[in-house]
Amino acid sequence: MRKVIRVIGVLLLIAGIGFFSYPIVLRESFHRQARKAMEQFADIRAESSAAQEGEDMPYADLRSAMFAYNEALYLSGQRGLIDQLSYEEPDFHLSDYGINSQVLGTISIPAIDVELPIYNGASEENMTKGAAYLANTSLPVGGENTNCVIAAHTRYHGVPMFKRITELQLGDEIYITNFWETLVYRVSETKVIDPSDSRNIYIQPGRSLVTLSTCHPFPKNYQRYLVYAELVE
Template sequence: MKRLFLQIFAWLAILLGVGLMLQPTVSQYLAARQSTKTVQKFVQAAAAAVPAEPETTDIAEPARAYPALYDALQSYNAQIFADGQSGLKDPFAYETPAFDLTGYGLPDDVIAALWIPRLDLELPVYLGASTANMARGGALLGQTSMPLGGENTNTVIAAHRGYYGAEMLRNVQQIQMGDKITLTTPWDTLVYRVCELKIIQPDDINAVLIQPGRDLLTLTTCHPYTQNTQRYLVIAERDPDAAAATHAQDLTECDETWDAAPRQVTVEANGTTALQEVAPQSITPLPHEGSGENAGGAYSNWMIWLENNALWAGFLLIAAVVGCMLIGRRQRKADSQ
């Protein structure tokens, strides 16, 4: 009976090890699948909300989806610019959403779909950088512009540098100058081109303010990877001449324009500005990464450690169990002789 229990325990341990080894791949697949489903649901709901075109052709503007919401967002953008974004007094203001989108008929509080061809990444964008929203995809920071485009706007979207198997902005360092980034909203597809890369301190609110006369999109995530003491910004400006393309076309453009040279990133800290070269190579998690204390980032280094080391932990567990089984079998043979 004791031998049977030991065999059952050994096989359970092996199954646990296999589960640990598969965990990162399965988590990444499930996260990507969930993001895709959320984006598809958002796009379908927006398309269904567009009113039918009137029979007469003397209408000044075409019918819009969610007209009340569109007008409210336009008014909001104009107001925060006129007020100098006075409500953005500290980073905690980022968490507060300005609207309840479900009240206007948009599902899941999603305001846009973010497409970054360089990373082959599509994320739903939620209003407000709360913990819950950051766990699900990109989050539009409170007191920054709603994603409508136009002069005097800066739509700022934050995302984790990896979360529970989802890569999100883990490889943000691969994005290069001139890259295309697209925002799809219920009203338009907005195409931006990367014009600046920055590294800032987490409390540097000035770096994400609206710049008069410009139509900007800013992505922000933790930096350096697993340490989280700074923020990495990707700043893109609206390209009015760019037409929306298919994902396949965008990915082909990325392949043709890839530059393996280090990224020239502006570093702002303590009132000083300097240039830093950041290698664009894809991050391959190593066993020692993420083992330090959380240094103030939104994403726990402990979770990064679990993600990165699941494969190693599973392998070691299986090796240990199989080794014990072999040693036990050898010992039983020796005892029987």
């Protein structure tokens, strides 16, 4: 009987250790994956920077296509932005330009210690891996009449992705790095909205914005918290 009790005790101890260590394992796994994605993006960017020293702009066709996409998006009134699926399924693919990656860039917010890869399209899978560009909003290359919307979970498996964006103050800086440059944005406004009110993430004529979005209030998540930031010229 004592042997059985000892075995049960050992099993309970193992189960307890597993219960408490599981979130740590998930967090470490997330950080490893995010670091790997950002390192791969940095490698591609380094190759393009090296090529830029020559005569031709690296990925010149991709850069032109991104700006053309943003202009067409603005002129169309973002008519493709109609439901949740339109956020998830991008109609712009890096693979069409010879880049075998789903990462459009990286986002860094020093004030709240955030650094994440930006995945192309806010699908459920992409949202588990980092920040996600909302399809049918402006691609992250700046320019007038643009609003690049980047979403992330408030907290996922213990990882505080965008949980602290509620702490951002006017003037705090957000850095968006694409294949060619790092764009600097300054926080200009914050807002709490209903999830169905997509008007708040539309392009605002004459402005160059990046908008951060996350669920709010944590953990009830029945609203969305938005941070608008203006490109620093």
